[in-house]
Amino acid sequence: MDLFEYQAKELFRRHGIPVPAGGVAVTATQAQEIAASLNVPVVIKAQVKTGGRGKAGGIRTAAGPAGAADEAERVLGMDIKGHIARAVLVEEATVPFEEHYAAFLVDRASGGFLAMLSAQGGMEIEELAVSDPGALIRVPVDPEAGVDGAVLAAAAGLPEAAGEVLDRLWEVMVAEDALLVEVNPLISTADGRVVALDGKVSLDDNAAFRHSWPQPEPASSLEDRARSRGLNYVKLEGSVGVIGNGAGLVMSTLDVVALAGAAPANFLDIGGGASARIMADGLEIILSDPDVRSVLVNVFGGITTCDAVATGIVTALHSLGEVTRPIVVRLDGNNAEVGRRILSDARHPAVRQVPTMDGAASLAASLSGGS
Template sequence: MDLYEYQAKELFGRHGIPVPAGKVAATPAEARAISAELDTPVVIKAQVKTGGRGKAGGIRPAAGPAAAESEAEHVIGMDIKGHIARRVLVEAATVPFEEYYAAFLVDRAEGAFLAMVSAQGGMEIEELAARDPDAIVKLPIDPVAGVDADTARQLVGKAGLPEQAAPVLEKLWRVLVEEDALLVEVNPLICTADQQIVALDGKVTVDDNAAFRHSWEYAEESVSLEAQAKAKGLNYVKLDGKVGVIGNGAGLVMSTLDVVAGAGAAPANFLDIGGGASAQVMADGLEIILADPDVRSVLVNVFGGITACDAVANGIVTALQLLGERGHGTPIVVRLDGNNAEVGRRILSDARHPAVRQVSTMDGAAELAARLAAGA
């Protein structure tokens, strides 16, 4: 489970990691009161479980209480990549002298813990990794030894961070271990003009399987697409592209994401309806994807096995009937193969829905979905 920024910072504070003073607000009036209490310029930060808040206008400075109320009014209710900002963090404005990046995570590929530290923070770490891989220090962490003072000093020394950052890295590691987290990330971790190390942002993913060991009270507070999908029992992950993807089986969906990327488009999501999905599951999945404002086209790629293609086709027809006019605006490319594929194709042809296009091959379907997403 991903935590909101304010929740991550609550954990940081418990473990002695410096964070800016601030409180969360659910209304503009609350934001005004918090700003008055802090009695300093503040930043209004949308609380959503996705990146790109700054680019979307979800992080706004405010010089005083009146400005804080006005900016909170703009941010609360904002849709950021399908996530609705129900709350804002009203936080004392902190000017960084230098910005760094620090993270501890479970490296699933290696089955181990990994530390990632860089003297270049405040930007997309994926972009930095692609442009200058040597700018990020990566160090496997022994799960028994963990991160002690010597390891922390080694990390800051290799990455070029100041010495006073080492104790903060030790504490970040303790958050990962003691809170049963899968990821603890700070971007940026800053050094102020008076040489104080402060976690200006925070991202924490905790392991739901460890909930029985904790008193977490971090329920979903938004109606994000991922929350809606989870409520419907769907395996859905929001991505940053414009081509919605539905498939049956994680392997097929991953392959479809690759084929969409190879066709020159970026996938908008991962959605696996599973091997035995019903027409209702198919309808639920399509409804979630079409609710994403970023999606410009949808690719349904199904190989019929346990899930017969006629059930998938009926699910598509049912979903479009339920959606009514909302289902007409986004083109849906469908590729059916395998069990009952001919029956499924006939069901879609007979429905004659203006949004549906059928393509017989996965590559061809991906290419068409990419063109449609680009407006071609």
């Protein structure tokens, strides 16, 4: 379970990690009230489970309560990479003297834990990792021995006061059964304090039975909505929506779409035994994404039969009303002929059938207008 920033900071507070004072608002009036209670300049931050908020205009400053209401009005409802800002975090504006980066994560490549630290943090951390790899240190962590925050801080060139914060971030990682604990930026202020200005935490759902974690919000993003329907969906940044059955086939389809000159808009695996209802839910989710300009359904029938997939497509098209974006379908395997006949008989103008995977990907890419 990925947490919103404000939920991550709730965990940070529990473990003694300094964070700015603030509160969560779902209306402009609430944002104004929180700003008035803080009585200092504030920052209005969109609460979405994706990066790039700052560049998208989802983080704004306000000098006082009236300005906080105005900025919250602008941010609430904002669409950031398919995630709708249903709430904002209103925090005291903390001016950093220096920005750093700190994270603990499960390193699946090594099967262990990893600390990632840099004396340089902020919005360009991804670019930094590419342009100056030495600026981001990676230290394997022995889970039994734990970490020595002072040693890690010194190795990364962080201020001495960051050592205790790193110890407590590792405490969050262990005590909360987290898969990722990230702070970017971790700031040092002019008066020597070290503060978690942002927070990203991903928790292991398998450990939910032994925790009183913050409760998840109602489904707001496409990923949340897909998860609530039992779909394995990941939002990407392209224009071709992709549906397939089986993770391997979907990954291959993403590659073929890219080779055809377009970028996939998502990963969506309906699974090996998907029903017509699941197929319909998947298509509805993808067509809810405004970035999608064409859809590619690539199914090899096995346990999931092609007639069930075709029935799901027809069901979704009936329930969605007018669908103008083209849907390219490639069906092969179990009951493929029956599935193709169901789609042909439906005669929906948005549906195009192509017999091969490469041909279907090429048509979907062309219909999307490319990357």
